[in-house]
Amino acid sequence: MTALAARHGVPVEDALLIAINLHGIRSPQNRHRARVLIRLASAPSVPWQVIVPLNAGTSPFVLDEDTLRLAGDPVATVTRIDADEAVGGYFRNDGRAATLNPNARSRCVGCAFCPNTLEAAADPRLSEQREVRELLDAMAHQHPAGTLTELEEVTVSTGCFEREQAAVDHLGDLRAILTEAGITARIGFLTSVLRTQAAFGTLARTAARSSCG
Numbered sequence: 001m002t003a004l005a006a007r008h009g010v011p012v013e014d015a016l017l018i019a020i021n022l023h024g025i026r027s028p029q030n031r032h033r034a035r036v037l038i039r040l041a042s043a044p045s046v047p048w049q050v051i052v053p054l055n056a057g058t059s060p061f062v063l064d065e066d067t068l069r070l071a072g073d074p075v076a077t078v079t080r081i082d083a084d085e086a087v088g089g090y091f092r093n094d095g096r097a098a099t100l101n102p103n104a105r106s107r108c109v110g111c112a113f114c115p116n117t118l119e120a121a122a123d124p125r126l127s128e129q130r131e132v133r134e135l136l137d138a139m140a141h142q143h144p145a146g147t148l149t150e151l152e153e154v155t156v157s158t159g160c161f162e163r164e165q166a167a168v169d170h171l172g173d174l175r176a177i178l179t180e181a182g183i184t185a186r187i188g189f190l191t192s193v194l195r196t197q198a199a200f201g202t203l204a205r206t207a208a209r210s211s212c213g
Contacts, residue, residue: 001070013043016075017050020068024056027063029081031055037080038068044077051084088135095143097153098185102132102170129173136181148183155188167193172206184209 005015017040025036031054038048054063062069068076089100140148156174161167171187178185186209194200 001075013040016040016042016070017048020050020061021052023059023061024053025061025063025068026056026059027054029054029063031083033084035080035082035084036078037082038076038078040076041074047079054081089139091139091143093152095145096151097155098139098148098151099155099157100132100135100174101157102135102174129177132174132177133181136177136183148181148185151183151185153188154178154183154185155190157190161191161193164193164195164199167191168199168202168206171203175207 001015001019002012005012008015020038033051034054036050036052036054038050039046040048060070061075063078066078067074068078088102089098091098136148140146154174156171161170167189171189174187178187187207194203
């Protein structure tokens with residue numbers, strides 16, 4: 001892995017994380033998908049969360065108790081494994097960033113390599129602006145500061161918008177809702193559904209942080 005990272009001019013940590021996300025993990029656990037908190041052997045002070053299958057039978061990464069091995073060599077320590085339920089939202093970066101899951105991920109039409117199996121019962125779908133407002137209100141109560149106004153980024157994490165226009169409309173609505181709540185955070189979007197220059201032009205007008213004044 002060190003040679004591969006050097007060949008492409010990237011840190012070995014980046015190469016490892018990309019490879020783990022690409023291949024998943026082989027382990028005794030029969031989980032299609034899980035949230036796995038790891039600390040890489042080359043940078044043990046930094047925790048990373050990967051969301052990957054734990055039953056990837058052909059993966060070169062093998063979970064041996066709490067040690068992740070590649071070709072028999074330890075490359076990371078696994079400190080926590082959680083079920084990957086699509087909760088409506090959660091915080092990152094010590095509360096400075098938030099991730100929202102506003103659409104039913106079991107209907108995802110996003111990236112083909114993503115291991116997407118989810119039970120519908122653990123897969124919320126927010127179909128109205130009212131529901132997004134209610135989610136943000138609930139998250140504000142959960143935030144240590146009791147408010148979301150200090151958020152620096154709100155990431156929409158879903159590939160479940162079947163049409164480009166639906167995604168564009170949702171992000172425009174989200175910006176309006178954030179502005180209404182006094183939240184000036186930039187909006188991030190993880191998807192492959194946005195493909196046209198017209199869509200990006202619309203988002204620059206309706207969803208970019210500068211559009212909120």
